Amino acid sequence: MGHPSEDLAEIVYNFRSSNRNQRIPLALDESIYQQRREKLKRIEALGQTAYRTRYEFTHTIPQIWSQFDKPVEELEARRVNVRVAGRIMAIRLMGKAGFAHLQQGGQKLQIYVKKDAVGENGFELYKLLDLGDHIGVSGYLFRTRTGELSVHVEEITFLSKDLLPLPEKWHGLTDVELRYRQRYVDLVMNPEVREVFLKRSKLIQSARRTLDGHGFIEVETPMMQPIAGGAVARPFVTHHNTLDMDLYLRIAPELYLKRLVVGGLDRVYEINRNFRNEGLGWRWNPEFTMMEAYQAYTDYQGIMNVTQEVITEASIAVNGNTKSKWTVREGGTESVHELDWANWQRMTMREAIIKFWPEVGAKPEMSDFASAEGVKKLVERFNRAHSHMAYDPNEPTGKTIAALFEAAAEEHLTQPTIIYEFPTAVSPLSKQKADEPEWTERFEIYAGQMEISNGFSELNDPEDQRRRFEAQLKERERGDEEAHQMDEDYIRALSYGMPPAGGVGVGIDRLCMLLTDSHTIRDVILFPVLRPEKSTTTEGAEAK
């Protein structure tokens, strides 16, 4: 019978011999690999199945800890028989007895294997086990002399072999690249990594629960779109062969969700991936998860309140309360902040610029924002008082004000803060303020120096929408590749009449970072985008 590991071993061997200079992370180590294959054969010779199909356990390891972490007398009073499975994370052999730690469900449990209890054959099996192997054991619970809850094993069942060595048990896996590339090893070795992703799951569950509670329905809209709309970003392009047409991976679901609001789905949301063909960084991954929600018959204030509730509830779901720790590192010093998701600040963009203006004693006036001249002077003042800010005198004034806000205020926004009223020039899909057409009913939520959310009163006047798109096209001609494209079908949809609505997007990855004190987006995405693994030396150089 064909043994799967034989083929693999050959592949591994050939791979190694044809790539002598290649760095192979975490060892496709031939000698250890071969040794462990040999052991596997000997394990089979003992009557075990190499890769069995199932194991009927009575308890998970977390269940054992929660149910039986009792005093010795209680454990001895009634013998508790258990069958548990797990991965061997530590093993200590002492002649005719030994201990091991099994890891399962993120927790560890010690087992005690005595030759007298498991028999000759069982003990032979125990001696052939390696770190990383999966086994099942049956036996009874007891406490060792040092008091550790353990399984007194009566039978060992071999479940699966680890042919590659796990990282060193003490330091574990710290190499950042290997952690992301081989997340499976990272998850085995680093319980805090596992914890972050469990929290991420709770965060998303909670967001769904809150929105569902408000009568929203979850929908799925296209990931592949003929026009990448709904945001300002460069898209990825792909091609459909049969239709012979280019499609874009979506940069936002926005325009499709609003089409649904036109269609009478008054409260919709989607939690899914967006793709933006831009740089990577501690806050940026090319694909990231966005929650977008639209509610008919309300405005930006209404959706702002819903969003705030979603986030506050998420904090409770993830951390048990509305507080979360946020560590800020600035020039070697570390300061720990406590983010309070029940205490929100609100200020307009203009107020924020004034509040965080770097010049001492000479804050801008509201009237300074009213003219292109006034704003230009502000940029000059800012650049004298602070580091240089990029500025193109031909760009629309509103765009400059938004850049001024990012330069002056963003770095100060640690506690949850809602910034509202954005320039019309940078808000092609938002409804204007009734009394100030240069400004829109739009808000963004900031925390931990990051933008995590963006929402507004949805522009539902099709003719205004057409003019906004046309203004964006001008920006595009000016060289702004990210300016919004014209979407005729979206304008047609609006022409059928969209009810007044408020909409919002929340960056789930960034929110997850904030709630788990993670300081790179790669720590909250299981498989972040990395360069492909490739040969480092001669081959790489030749390829150039």
Place this chain on the structure above:
RNA sequence: GGGCGCGUAGCUCAAUUGGCAGAGCAACUGACUCUUAAUCAGUAGGUUGAAGGUUCGAUUCCUUCCGCGCUCACCA
């Protein structure tokens, strides 16, 4: 793309001004029936990321390349 830093055994890390490339864990052999970073005795494991240069001699100095990290720019 710019700047800074790093790359040594499977993993975590050493190596004096440029002078024989080392330790712990993991692995292998042996001892050990309550250990938990188990212990004890022994063994094996390296083209020091790659190529070139300087030198009697390079892990160390120089150049280029590759890979990774941080950061700036880009990026709502």
